[in-house]
Amino acid sequence: MKNDHNPQQFGKLYIVATPIGNLNDITHRAISTLEEADLIAAEDTRHSGLLLSHYGIKKPFFALHDHNEQQKASVLVEKLQQGLNIALISDAGTPLISDPGFHLVRECKQQGIQVIPIPGACAAITALSAAGVASNRFSFEGFLPAKTKGRCDKLEALKDDSRTLIFYESTHRILDSLSDMQKVFGDERYVVIAREITKTWETIHGDNLPQLIEWLSAENNRTKGEIVLIVEGKPEDSSEEFSPQAIKALTLLTQELPLKKAAGLVAEIFGYKKNALYQYGLEFLK
Template sequence: MNNSIGTLYIVATPIGNLQDITQRALETFAQVDLIAAEDTRHSGLLLSHYGIKKPFFALHDHNEQQKAGLLVEKLRQGTNIALISDAGTPLISDPGFHLVRQCRQAGIKIVPLPGACAAITALCASGIASDRFCFEGFLPAKSKARRDKLENLAQEDRTLIFYESTHRILDCLADIEAVFSADRYVVLAREITKTWETIHGDLVGLLRQWVAEDPNRTKGEMVLIIEGLPQKQETEFSAQAVKALTLIAQELPLKKAAAIVAELYGYKKNALYQFALEKNKD
């Protein structure tokens, strides 16, 4: 009997195109003793495609909190386990959080294997700023709750990423238009990596019309990438702020002076600093 503690491998699987599986993922599947899968039938088809036969353990949203302890015990007894979801990276709008947290609390080694993720794949192809973004998963199913959630994000200047279902996509776009306005730019990425992959961006009002024109455009796995609220550029500063900046800059470095005045008068320090640089040039 193996008395050493096992390892939990978090393995990303393809989101559509089976060729997106990594060599390391296949090697890990071949080496582990057990595979914890969201849907054992779905995952069985994936592994069968690659000629891999391993015991499965069903771990999904409805049983994870109750069953995670059983997997932790198996790991303690030396069983090596691979955690996978139906597609993409586990824990990203998929089960696995409770298991991973319990494993960390128990001191069990966790090895994440990078791979496909629909949110990141769509973001890369969206043409929307990717240096700062927040992933919000699925919006609420009911319109009132969905609009409330969007209201909370209306002033967010980072790129927003959501997953959405086929039967809610038009209602969701209508709510985005109502809360964010019709001129917010949105990209719909549908069926990423699959045969009917579509990536289409437009002002949300026009995007909603485009989707409604063809029933096929409402089908498949969907990611919405929404441009963040444009940051307002400070172009004018009060006479008092400019005077204070001039006086303080005589005693302190310009950047420090700008930071102090920005704090006093409620301006953005970088905008005030750039203003001071331009003023000095003049």
């Protein structure tokens, strides 16, 4: 189909990250972009209206959410082709990260419309930075399936992944998801829950799965709010990771102590990860 529009006259689509909690986390560039845009596409116009009101920004809104994006993306593309500059925002954080926007961005790319990212807050990366879990290799998995069967199938597909895994989870499913992780990943997998990041009740707490579930269950408020889960990847099985001295110490200690405790002591003395030593012990010392 012939395109009669001149790409040089197209407007630009700006992907604008907004705060995930603390309103001071917005960037100067994000504010100026929102001020200069002709139209703001928002996941929830009422929610975003409060944010823009806080910064004294008054712009026309266009509702773009999961239920209408595939139908409405073409409408926004037409406006961009007419020369309007549009800013896309989500309820919080970076658009497209478990939020609407993919279909719009893809259609813009296909039509030769420039897409400009305005970086800022992202709950997944913010949680990872403070989790104390390996961050050199990670996989963002978004939300797990709502039903137990689908959730366990997804976890089974990930259980041997050595990368750190990042999930978003809802208040009413967090305990069920952690319980399924325990079934699939085992008791020793280390998980960090980061909730209400940058907000008043921010909490970042990590432990092995049984202990984490117990900790969350002890107080109802600990399961509330916006939740990110940072799951340590499966330790790579390799005896060459450990020095001969560490292996000897682990072998001797397991003759007198439970493997879990022995692995903890050796990890503390030699600077290795306890879970990796524990996995080694399960494979080679039992």
